[in-house]
Amino acid sequence: MRSRLGGSLVCTALLAAVIGSVGAPLITAVATGMGVSLDAAQWTLTIPLFTGAIAGPLLGRLGSGPYRRVTILITLAVVVFGGLLTVLPLPFWVLLVGRGLQGFGVAGGALLMSVARAHLPPERAASTIGALSVASTVGIGVGYPLISFVDQVAGLRAAYGLGFVLSAAALGIAWRALPVEEPGELPRVDTVGAVLLALGTSGVLLVVAEPEVWASPWWVGCVLAGAAVVLAGWVAVELRVPAPLVDLRVLGQGPVLRANAALLVAGVGLYLLFSLFTRFVQTPAGVDYGFALPGVAAGAALIPFSVLGFVAGKSLPSLIARVGERGAYALSTAIAVAAALLFAAANQSLVVVLAAIALLGFAVGGISAVMPRLVLAGVPQGETASVLSINQISRSIGFSMGSALAGLLLAAGGAPLPPEHDYVLAALWALPALAASALVVTANRTTATRDARPADRRQ
Structure with missing residues (x-):
């Protein structure tokens, strides 16, 4: 059972990540196909973010012990029902309700990590949790081109239908793989x-x-x-x-607090770059920059992002063995800085921009993989899902701020299509956030070393 559990958890998380990426490639299709504005259609991407962040702590508390399996299965069933609502030819507000319910899948990631920590040996648990965290990165690169292709070939509802099928598959895998927990009292909420x-x-x-x-x-x-x-x-x-709902005394511990702060700040820089890169390659013809990639090709441009994110997750254990967890985090942020500088220096070449996207994927994968190790340092097992759900909120807020900042910086000039140098300046805005995140982690190391010395002397 344990030999299959890790793979099943990662597969479930990957499917959930692909479902979460359904909204982004379909915003224009929703606007044109359902007769709503682009601002309204944008809510098909925004509302899952809201529901995922809001539901996370509640699900984390419900899934903290004997009802973990039941909570995960009910959560996935809610996602399946949400997927069904997106497929049916019903009004736009029903589509928004369905997308909101699909956001519960994002919140379920912390529960899957808590299963790994509770039921796998320590080393396998650590690697599985890292892989679960990286699944969101890999899922974007898989989901974007796949969903775009289905939309182009079979239409909007078929693209959402693929998300429905994947959510049903995730529920089936979880039903077969999740272990039955020891009986106990229903957690108080x-x-x-x-x-x-x-x-x-x-x-x-x-x-x-x-x-x-x-x-x-x-x-x-x-x-x-x-x-x-x-x-x-x-x-x-x-x-x-x-x-x-959340043990703030645990959440307020130095390592946990600093890890959450680092992820929030890093999220701003990472998603700022992600938004810039994906928008840049789709810049329509008629201007002196960009590559006018259509939907499917623009989605395929994210494949290097996912591949390098996967490589980062697989290489993390050996990297940690050499430079430590905080060193791995700092190296990942440095690679994101390199991606920004590479884009700023040579964005006239598609190959160079794809290389920058790949480097960003490695950075996001590395940060995602090492973050659970940082945030769970010293956290009791019973608080795993609760603490990770707050970490998810930090990530969601950081990513949202990065996306909003990208839009604000590119719209500052007032032109429908911003000039190329606005992209360059916007990419450079990511550097302070990434540097600050690395400094927070470095301070964490310094504090941990200083706090450890008296204990060492007492021994």
Whole structure:
């Protein structure tokens, strides 16, 4: 059973990642096929981000012990139902509901990691958790060209139908592979904490995921202030209730806190570059830059991203053995910096841009693979899913901020098609975020070394 469990978990996570990538290649098709604006169609990509971030901590608490298998299966069943809603020829709002339900699949990744940590030997658990984290990177490169091809050949609903079929396959694999947990009491859920966290997170995500609202500073300030008040209330509740949704005392430990901060900041830089690269290669003909790649070809341009992300995940154990976990993280951020500089220096060549995309994939894969090791340092096994779900929120907010920042920087000049140097300047904006993320991790190492010395002397 254990020999197949790791592979089954990774396969389930990969399928979920492909399902999560369904929205991005279909935004234009949704707008034209369903008669809605591009801004409205963008919500087919945004709303799964909201539901995944909001549902993550709740699912993490429900799946923290004896009900882990049941929680994962119900979560995947919700994703299947959401996929069905996207296939049926129903109004646009039903499609949004379906996409929102599919966002639960993103939230389920933390539960799959907790299964690996609980049921696999330590070394296999660490490598499997890393592979589960990298699956999201590989899934993008698989999903984009595949979904684009199906949309081009068979239409919008068929493309969403592929997501439905994949979600059903993920549910079948999980049903057969997930181990039965030891019986125990139903975990207590802090309902008030769950509602407060959902409201606060939604406020933050609304601002960072929808840059159009930035045109009104007063509105942005009100939303962020309201979110801050709600999240402060959530912290107060979590510190007092006997069974908190998230154990903030664990989450506030130095290594966990710094790992989450590093991922949030790195996410801004990584997704800024990802958004720039994918948009650059699709720049239509008639300007003196870009390559006018159509949907399928633009999706295929992400294959190097996934391949190098997979390579990063596979090479991580040997890399950690040589330079340590924090060294591997710092090296991954340095490779992302190299991708940005390569793009800025020679973006007239498609080969060079594809090389930059590949380097970015390696960086994202390396950071994704090493992050669970950093964030789970010293975390009790029972808090695995809960802590990883908060890490997922950090990642989602960082990615949303990076995507929004890319749009803001490219739209700053007011032209429908920004000049080439705007892409170069936007890519350079990623460098401070990546450097800051690496510094946070380096500070983590310094603090850990300093804290370890008194213990060493006592021994």
